[in-house]
Amino acid sequence: MLGLSSVLGPKRSAKGKLSPYESGIPPTGDTRGRFSIKYYLVGALFILFDVEAVFLFLWAVVFKDLGMLAFIEIIVFLIVILGGYFYVVKKGALDWE
Amino acid sequence: MDLSDVLKSTLLIGPEISLIVAGIVLIVLGSILKKKAGIYVFVLALIGLAVAFGLNIERFGTAETAFGGALALDQYAAYFNVIFLIGALAAIVFSKDYLSATDEFAAEFYALILFSTSGMMILSSSKEFMSLFLGFEIMSISVYVLSAFNRKSARSTEAGIKYLILGGFSSAILLYGIALLYGASGSIYLDEILKSFELTNPLFVAGAALVLIGFIFKIGAFPLHQWVPDVYEGAPMSVTAFMSVGVKAAAFAILLRVIFESFYPIQVSFMPLLWVIAVFTIIVGNVAAIAQSSVKRMLAYSSIAHAGYALIGVVAAYGGQVLAVSSVIYYLFAYTFMNLGAFGVLTYLSRDGKECETFDDLSGLWSKRPFVALSLGIFMFSLAGIPPTIGFFAKYRVFLSAVQAEFYWLAVIGIVGSVISAYYYLRVLVYAFMRTEISPFPSFKVASSIALIVLSIATVALGIFPFDSWDLALKAAGTVLTAARGG
Numbered sequence: 186m187l188g189l190s191s192v193l194g195p196k197r198s199a200k201g202k203l204s205p206y207e208s209g210i211p212p213t214g215d216t217r218g219r220f221s222i223k224y225y226l227v228g229a230l231f232i233l234f235d236v237e238a239v240f241l242f243l244w245a246v247v248f249k250d251l252g253m254l255a256f257i258e259i260i261v262f263l264i265v266i267l268g269g270y271f272y273v274v275k276k277g278a279l280d281w282e
Numbered sequence: 283m284d285l286s287d288v289l290k291s292t293l294l295i296g297p298e299i300s301l302i303v304a305g306i307v308l309i310v311l312g313s314i315l316k317k318k319a320g321i322y323v324f325v326l327a328l329i330g331l332a333v334a335f336g337l338n339i340e341r342f343g344t345a346e347t348a349f350g351g352a353l354a355l356d357q358y359a360a361y362f363n364v365i366f367l368i369g370a371l372a373a374i375v376f377s378k379d380y381l382s383a384t385d386e387f388a389a390e391f392y393a394l395i396l397f398s399t400s401g402m403m404i405l406s407s408s409k410e411f412m413s414l415f416l417g418f419e420i421m422s423i424s425v426y427v428l429s430a431f432n433r434k435s436a437r438s439t440e441a442g443i444k445y446l447i448l449g450g451f452s453s454a455i456l457l458y459g460i461a462l463l464y465g466a467s468g469s470i471y472l473d474e475i476l477k478s479f480e481l482t483n484p485l486f487v488a489g490a491a492l493v494l495i496g497f498i499f500k501i502g503a504f505p506l507h508q509w510v511p512d513v514y515e516g517a518p519m520s521v522t523a524f525m526s527v528g529v530k531a532a533a534f535a536i537l538l539r540v541i542f543e544s545f546y547p548i549q550v551s552f553m554p555l556l557w558v559i560a561v562f563t564i565i566v567g568n569v570a571a572i573a574q575s576s577v578k579r580m581l582a583y584s585s586i587a588h589a590g591y592a593l594i595g596v597v598a599a600y601g602g603q604v605l606a607v608s609s610v611i612y613y614l615f616a617y618t619f620m621n622l623g624a625f626g627v628l629t630y631l632s633r634d635g636k637e638c639e640t641f642d643d644l645s646g647l648w649s650k651r652p653f654v655a656l657s658l659g660i661f662m663f664s665l666a667g668i669p670p671t672i673g674f675f676a677k678y679r680v681f682l683s684a685v686q687a688e689f690y691w692l693a694v695i696g697i698v699g700s701v702i703s704a705y706y707y708l709r710v711l712v713y714a715f716m717r718t719e720i721s722p723f724p725s726f727k728v729a730s731s732i733a734l735i736v737l738s739i740a741t742v743a744l745g746i747f748p749f750d751s752w753d754l755a756l757k758a759a760g761t762v763l764t765a766a767r768g769g
Binding site for chain 1: 310
C-alpha cells in the first residue's frame, strides 16, 4: 500500500514543501546545532505546566454552569500545582546560570 | 454528583488522601530544608503511613462505595491495603539507612513510595476501568522513577528505562483492552460489563484477554517475565523490596477483582490458559534461580516462581471457590513478610553505594552478625516453605485449594517447584553460616535492625498463630466473590 501510493500519488514539489519542518518558520541553519542541556529541562517543565493550564482554560469557559463544586476542585488542583511549582523553583530548575 | 457527594467520597478515601498529602508536603519540605531534611522527612513519611493505616483499619467491617461507585472500599481492598502499607513502611525504614550516603533526594524517594502506595490502594479498590487505569499508572510511574533512583549507576538507569518502556507497552495493551470492552458494552463499570457480557462477541473476549495481559505483565508471570530479573537487579535494594511485594500484590488484587467481578462468564475458558501460565511461571522461575551467582538476581527469579504459586490459587478459584481466592490473598500477605525480610537483610548489608549482591558478600555472616544471619535463616526457610513459618502455611493453603479443585498436577508441579527452590534458598544459608568472612560487614544500623526483628518475629509467629489474618482473608475473598455468585 505504501509502495502503491508512492507510485500512483501525484508529486507537486515546491520549495516550501521540501524544506524541513520547523513549526512553520523558514529553517535557519542546519539541524546539527547544539542546545544547552538546560533547554530540555525548561522544555519539559513548560509542557507540564502548559497541560495543566489547559484544564484551567476549559474550566474558565464553563465556570458559571459548574458552580461551587468545580471551583473547589480547581482550587485543590491549583494548590497541588503550586506545590510542584514551588518545588521546581526551590530546586533551582529554572536558574539558567 | 453534587458537592455533598464529592465531600463524602473524599472523606471516605482518607487513607489515599493522607498518603498523597504527606507526599506533597514531603517534597516541598525537602526542597526547603535541602540536606538538613533527613530525619524530618523520614518521620513525616512514617506519620503519613500511620494515619493511612489507622484510617484503613476502619474499613474492615464496613463496605462503602465512593465517587458514584467508582471505588469500592470493602474488606477486600482493606486487606490488600494492609499489605501495601506494610511494604511501604518496611521500604521506607530500610531506605533510611540505605540512603544515608546520597540523602540529597531522600524526600523525593519517600514521597514517590507514598505516591506509589496510594496508587496501589486506588487500584485495589477500583470498580471501574478509569479509576483502575489511574491507580495503575500512579503506581507504575512512581516505581519507574524509583527503580532508576541510583542515577550514577548504569544498571539502575538501565532498569528504570527498561521498566518504563516495557511498562508503557503493557499499559497501552491494557488500555486497548479497556477500549474494546467499552466499545462492546458501553460502560466502564465492572458490574455493567459483567451484565452485558456475551461469550459470542469477539470484542468482549479480545478486550478481556488484553486487560489480563496487562495485569500478567505487572505480576511478572511466564511469557511476560523477562523484565523482572533485570529491573529487580538494577533497582536500588529497598526499591526492589517494595516492588516485589507491593506492585505484585496490587496486580494480583486487581486481577482477582476483574476476573470475578467482570470477566466471570469467560473465566472457565481462560482457566486452561492460566493453568499453562502458572506451570511455566513456576518452572522458569525456579530453574533460572538455580543458576544465578547474584543473590539479588536469584531473589528476582524466585519472585517469579512465587507469582506462579499464587497463580495456582487463581486457577483453582475457577468457579468461585472462596477458599482458593482467600489462599491467593493469604499467600501475598505471607510473601510480604518473608520477601521484605530477605531483601531487608541484603539492604542491611549494602554499604555506601556497593550493594550486597554475590553469595560471597554473605560469607561469615553468622560469626559477625549473628542476629542478622538468624533472621536471614528465618526468611529463607519461610520462602522455601518449611514449617513452622508463615511461608509453609501459605503454600499449604494454595496447594490444598488446587487439590480441592481437582487440579492434582498443578499441586504436584507446585510442590516439585518448591522442593527445587529449597536448593537455592538453603545455598544462601550455607554461605552465611558455614563460610568464613571475605569482606567486612557494615556497621550496626538501628532502624533496619528493628524492622528485621519485627519481620522475622511476624514470619514465625503468624505461621504458628495466624490470629485473624486467615479469617480476614476469607472474608475479603467473600466480598469479591459476591458478584460472581449471582449478585
